[in-house]
Structures are given as C-alpha cells and as structure tokens.
Amino acid sequence: MSTLTGSCLCGRVRITVRGEPRRIGICHCTDCRQESGSAFTFYAIWPADQFESTGDTSEYSGRRFCPECGSRMFSADEDEAEIKLGILTDAPTGLTPTYELWIKRREGWLRPVPGAKQYEEDRL
Secondary structure, X not given: OOEEEEEOOOOOOEEEEEOOXXXXXXXXXXXXXXXXXXXOEEEEEEEHHHEEEEOOOEEEOOEEEOOOOOOEEEEEOOOEEEEEHHHEOOOOOOOOOOEEEOXXXXXXXXXXXXXXXXXXXXXX
C-alpha cells in the first residue's frame, strides 16, 4: 500500500493518505477558482479511513486550511477526504486526473486532460 504525505506552507498542518485514491479530478467552478486563487483545483478523494491529519486547522464551508499560513488543505467527512494535491511533499505526484468538472468555465488556453472524462458542470 502506498503512502503519501503533505503539509501546509509553514509545516504546522500535516496529512497522510494511504492506498490509492478513489478518484482524481480537476475542477474549474467558481468556488474552486476563488478558493484556490487559481484557474482550477487539482484534488483526489480517498476513503476517510485512509486519511489522517495533524495540527490545528481552521474551516470555511467544509474546507480546512492552516490558520497560520493560509494553505488550503482538505475537506473531510465520515466517508471521504478530498486532498488538495498541491500540498503533497513529493512532486510530481504521478497522479493523473480521471475527470474534469465545470469545463464550461475552463480557461481557453487550457487544454482538456487527455483521457479524462469531461463534465460541463458537476459529475452526474
């Protein structure tokens, strides 16, 4: 079983995920663009029991972030954990998106990820 680790910019919050993600995606929706401060969010979903975090986080609308440096980290509930893949220690990650959401908001200079399912809005 593979193990990936990551942290916020200041190192105060750390995460570990074990095993393979259930799915890997990119989202171009307004919320993800505003939350990330970028053109899209790159994330993966793991079962909640394969995820752990240490360090205190703050929360806004279910999204967890470091209160010290502001790094966006993850969202988690009893079933799943969504990890922002930019926080992983080792890059490149080797994780390739299998789908893209809200492609109607994708920047014109970005091309679709080869082989990834494309959704105009949310997954059906």
